[in-house]
Amino acid sequence: MPRLQTLAVHAGARQPTPEYHPVVPPLNSSVAYHYDDMTTLDAVFAGEADGYVYARYGNPTVTAFEQALAALEGAAAAVAYSSGMAALHAALLASGVRAGASVVCATDIYGATYALVARLFAELGVSSVFVDISDPDAVGKAVASTRPAAVLCETVSNPLLKVADLPTLADLAHANGARLLVDNTFATPYLCQPLALGADLVVHSVTKYLAGHGDVMAGAVLGSEEQAHTLRENQKLLGANLAPEPAWLAHRGLRTFWVRVREQFANAERVAGWLAERDDIALVHYPGLPGHPQHSLAARLFEGRGFGGVVSFELRGADRAQVFSFMDALELVLPATTLGDVFSLVLYPAHSSHRLVPPEVRAALGITEGLVRLSVGLEAVEDITADLAQALAAANA
Numbered sequence: 215m216p217r218l219q220t221l222a223v224h225a226g227a228r229q230p231t232p233e234y235h236p237v238v239p240p241l242n243s244s245v246a247y248h249y250d251d252m253t254t255l256d257a258v259f260a261g262e263a264d265g266y267v268y269a270r271y272g273n274p275t276v277t278a279f280e281q282a283l284a285a286l287e288g289a290a291a292a293v294a295y296s297s298g299m300a301a302l303h304a305a306l307l308a309s310g311v312r313a314g315a316s317v318v319c320a321t322d323i324y325g326a327t328y329a330l331v332a333r334l335f336a337e338l339g340v341s342s343v344f345v346d347i348s349d350p351d352a353v354g355k356a357v358a359s360t361r362p363a364a365v366l367c368e369t370v371s372n373p374l375l376k377v378a379d380l381p382t383l384a385d386l387a388h389a390n391g392a393r394l395l396v397d398n399t400f401a402t403p404y405l406c407q408p409l410a411l412g413a414d415l416v417v418h419s420v421t422k423y424l425a426g427h428g429d430v431m432a433g434a435v436l437g438s439e440e441q442a443h444t445l446r447e448n449q450k451l452l453g454a455n456l457a458p459e460p461a462w463l464a465h466r467g468l469r470t471f472w473v474r475v476r477e478q479f480a481n482a483e484r485v486a487g488w489l490a491e492r493d494d495i496a497l498v499h500y501p502g503l504p505g506h507p508q509h510s511l512a513a514r515l516f517e518g519r520g521f522g523g524v525v526s527f528e529l530r531g532a533d534r535a536q537v538f539s540f541m542d543a544l545e546l547v548l549p550a551t552t553l554g555d556v557f558s559l560v561l562y563p564a565h566s567s568h569r570l571v572p573p574e575v576r577a578a579l580g581i582t583e584g585l586v587r588l589s590v591g592l593e594a595v596e597d598i599t600a601d602l603a604q605a606l607a608a609a610n611a
């Protein structure tokens with residue numbers, strides 16, 4: 215009989231394979247895995263047998279989440295990461311972006327993505343061209359003249375809600391030997407599956423709509439089995455894995471993703487319409503509004519399912535101080551730096567999501583001092599608009 219000290223370490227730790235099947239995939243937090251013999255372990259290490267050896271190389275809870283997400287995006291495979299930014303970094307590397315290569319990137323894109331390409335990759339010897347992704351001629355000229363390794367854009371952009379014509383962009387990228395990388399965080403697979411529209415890799419900040427409850431930070435890259443193999447081999451070296459606990463939570467969030475976003479996107483459409491009617495709002499950016507420059511493109515790409523859950527708007531004549539008064543006066547809608555949660559959230563792009571973008575680039579893009587980004591949650595629309603109305607009145611007092 216082993217001594218108590220030994221039992222404390224080993225007792226109850228390893229159950230034999232159970233005869234029953236849990237309805238929900240269990241949380242498996244083991245870092246390492248052992249087999250009945252070393253030959254099997256060696257075969258798993260070599261990739262000749264299925265299994266797990268070490269959590270940075272793979273984990274059953276993370277695999278279950280990856281398989282669920284791949285199914286939703288119509289992808290052969292998914293690789294999960296510790297954040298959306300880790301996923302973007304991995305997708306660019308896996309697309310051959312390294313010293314001497316170039317990237318054509320949408321100017322209207324999440325601020326940290328902009329800085330990753332314009333600053334960090336630039337320091338590593340990657341050149342970049344930023345273009346208005348809604349102008350196919352400009353994109354065509356940029357890819358033809360730079361022959362980039364990758365074209366990077368968001369299906370629906372952060373924060374100005376521009377819509378990317380993915381089939382056209384895929385043709386332009388492929389005609390010039392580039393891969394099209396699409397960040398589908400705002401649109402989600404509810405609105406469209408970029409891989410089916412010609413994209414080569416899809417990236418998600420799972421932190422947002424897919425997990426959906428504001429309690430998980432995660433990312434994912436989706437593509438072919440071959441691309442997933444490259445991503446996994448790189449992940450073994452870079453180590454930005456998604457841990458089992460957030461993977462389990464993200465998978466739980468994913469089960470209600472469809473109904474959450476259906477409701478949130480419908481709420482956002484109503485809130486955008488309500489904002490567009492107001493005199494104290496100078497401009498509303500929302501692809502569901504008939505006046506949006508890519509409204510008909512969005513209707514075609516998203517096939518009538520909706521236009522997303524984020525609405526950006528400008529307070530008429532407002533400077534930063536007045537926007538802050540508006541945000542301070544909100545009681546239901548939370549001024550917090552994220553989106554896609556069940557809660558309605560507002561953010562001031564100039565000082566948070568796009569803080570890393572130089573002020574002159576922000577100004578040229580239309581990210582003005584009066585711009586607010588609203589992520590519409592699952593509350594009753596009447597409660598959301600009542601809160602916005604009272605905060606606007608307070609800011610204008």
Ligand SMILES: Cc1ncc(COP(=O)(O)O)c(C=O)c1O
Nearest residue numbers: 297298299324372399419421432
């Ligand atoms: C469109 C988009 N992509 C990527 C990211 C980065 O994701 P994460 O915060 O999970 O690293 C964000 C974050 O806000 C985002 O809005």
